[in-house]
Amino acid sequence: MNETPLFLGHFSLSQSLVTTWAMMAVLLAASWLLARQLGKPSSLGRVAAETVYTMMENAVRDVVPHSYVEVTPFIATLWIFLFTANLTGLIPGLHSPTADLSVTAALAVVVFLSVHWFAIRSLGLRAHLRHYLSPSPILLPFHLISEITRTLALAIRLFGNIMSLEMAALLVLLVAGFLVPVPLLMLHVVEALIQAYIFGVLALLYIGSGLESLEKQKSDQRNPS
Amino acid sequence: MTIDPLTFILEIVNFLVLLWLLKRFLYAPIRDAITLRQQTLNHGLQEAETRELEARDTIEAYRRHLDDWNAEKAGRHHELNQELAKERDAALARTRELAEAERLRLHSLLQQELDSEKQAARDLSGRTALAMTRLMLERLAGSELDQALLRMLIDDLGQLAEPELAALQTAAVNHQGRCLVASARPLGDARLYDLQSALSRLVGMEVSCTPTVEPQLLSGVRLTLGDRVLHANLGDELAFFERSMTGGN
Numbered sequence: 001m002n003e004t005p006l007f008l009g010h011f012s013l014s015q016s017l018v019t020t021w022a023m024m025a026v027l028l029a030a031s032w033l034l035a036r037q038l039g040k041p042s043s044l045g046r047v048a049a050e051t052v053y054t055m056m057e058n059a060v061r062d063v064v065p066h067s068y069v070e071v072t073p074f075i076a077t078l079w080i081f082l083f084t085a086n087l088t089g090l091i092p093g094l095h096s097p098t099a100d101l102s103v104t105a106a107l108a109v110v111v112f113l114s115v116h117w118f119a120i121r122s123l124g125l126r127a128h129l130r131h132y133l134s135p136s137p138i139l140l141p142f143h144l145i146s147e148i149t150r151t152l153a154l155a156i157r158l159f160g161n162i163m164s165l166e167m168a169a170l171l172v173l174l175v176a177g178f179l180v181p182v183p184l185l186m187l188h189v190v191e192a193l194i195q196a197y198i199f200g201v202l203a204l205l206y207i208g209s210g211l212e213s214l215e216k217q218k219s220d221q222r223n224p225s
Numbered sequence: 226m227t228i229d230p231l232t233f234i235l236e237i238v239n240f241l242v243l244l245w246l247l248k249r250f251l252y253a254p255i256r257d258a259i260t261l262r263q264q265t266l267n268h269g270l271q272e273a274e275t276r277e278l279e280a281r282d283t284i285e286a287y288r289r290h291l292d293d294w295n296a297e298k299a300g301r302h303h304e305l306n307q308e309l310a311k312e313r314d315a316a317l318a319r320t321r322e323l324a325e326a327e328r329l330r331l332h333s334l335l336q337q338e339l340d341s342e343k344q345a346a347r348d349l350s351g352r353t354a355l356a357m358t359r360l361m362l363e364r365l366a367g368s369e370l371d372q373a374l375l376r377m378l379i380d381d382l383g384q385l386a387e388p389e390l391a392a393l394q395t396a397a398v399n400h401q402g403r404c405l406v407a408s409a410r411p412l413g414d415a416r417l418y419d420l421q422s423a424l425s426r427l428v429g430m431e432v433s434c435t436p437t438v439e440p441q442l443l444s445g446v447r448l449t450l451g452d453r454v455l456h457a458n459l460g461d462e463l464a465f466f467e468r469s470m471t472g473g474n
Binding site for chain 1: 229232234235236237241243250252254255
């Protein structure tokens with residue numbers, strides 16, 4: 001990535017960081033405007049916001065039916081952040097923050113920590129650590145390797161897809177002029193949506209696997225047969 | 226392909242801050258709006274269910290009222306039929322009574338009319354008989370009949386009962402023996418003498434009779450002694466007969 005770092009005192013701020021801040025400001029402003037629309041009973045903004053949030057909540061509830069209230073804000077924020085960040089690359093002169101490995105790695109670490117946060121909060125530390133020894137203590141190394149690899153895979157997958165997408169778009173733009181890349185830009189939108197969705201769903205599945213014993217226990221309590 | 230530690234750490238912080246901000250300023254209002262909408266829907270649903278229950282209760286109440294009304298209607302209908310039957314029987318009885326009274330009245334009228342006609346027939350037959358008798362007696366009237374009737378009078382005087390005889394004697398005394406003798410034709414001296422003689426013997430004193438002629442007597446005589454009158458003639462008998470037939474005196 002051909003970036004020119006900004007300096008804040010002795011610290012050099014990457015463009016991804018500045019773009020993320022700008023994006024956060026935009027999202028905050030959009031949230032404020034949308035929140036004002038929620039006061040109107042049948043406004044389009046309110047219907048759209050309720051519909052999108054309900055869809056995301058239903059998707060989370062399908063995986064963690066007994067913890068969706070706590071998990072939904074995290075997954076929804078991942079989807080919104082990633083979708084917005086992925087689309088930022090369409091703005092001329094800007095790059096998607098998710099094309100930066102530092103950003104995707106940070107998000108992967110956040111997902112890694114969130115899995116343990118939700119699991120420990122719901123099950124307790126001992127129960128959460130015990131699941132690494134099940135069904136057999138022999139599998140403990142594999143569990144640990146799995147934790148590391150899936151976090152790495154999250155970071156690398158998103159970084160690789162978005163970076164390659166931007167590079168492909170740049171090459172097509174250089175070779176074929178301005179009109180031909182329009183379908184490619186449409187592909188960029190779709191790809192941004194899909195990558196955000198995949199990242200969020202994977203994070204949800206990881207959290208769901210961490211809460212599996214709790215979900216099973218509550219399901220058994222609700223349906224004894 | 227290198228990881229900038231500052232970017233890495235700040236992106237984590239950024240995401241957590243964004244999570245907090247969205248949770249505070251976006252998700253919470255949306256959840257509140259959804260909850261409010263669900264509450265509104267639940268409230269509307271509960272209200273609809275309440276109204277449905279109320280409607281069912283109302284329908285049930287109206288159905289019970291309808292059953293009560295039908296039962297009351299059937300009872301009233303039964304009572305009405307009974308009252309109508311009573312009224313019909315009473316009217317029928319009254320009609321029968323009126324018909325019986327009318328029948329009796331008509332029967333009475335018919336009987337009266339029949340009696341009247343019978344009476345009229347009797348009167349007619351009586352008058353006819355009287356007229357025929359009068360005609361026949363007018364044809365039979367004559368001197369012989371006068372003589373016979375006089376003889377019958379003299380015989381009857383001899384057979385008078387004691388009270389009548391006493392009354393006749395009193396009348397003769399009161400009028401000094403003067404009497405009137407009416408006949409249809411002139412009586413003649415001999416017959417007058419026979420009569421005076423019979424009367425004198427009967428009352429025990431001399432009687433003098435003054436003769437008069439009254440053709441309406443047809444035949445026979447009428448002897449008047451004071452307030453006593455003795456009829457022995459056809460005219461007076463026919464008059465008696467006619468009065469008795471018509472109900473007069």
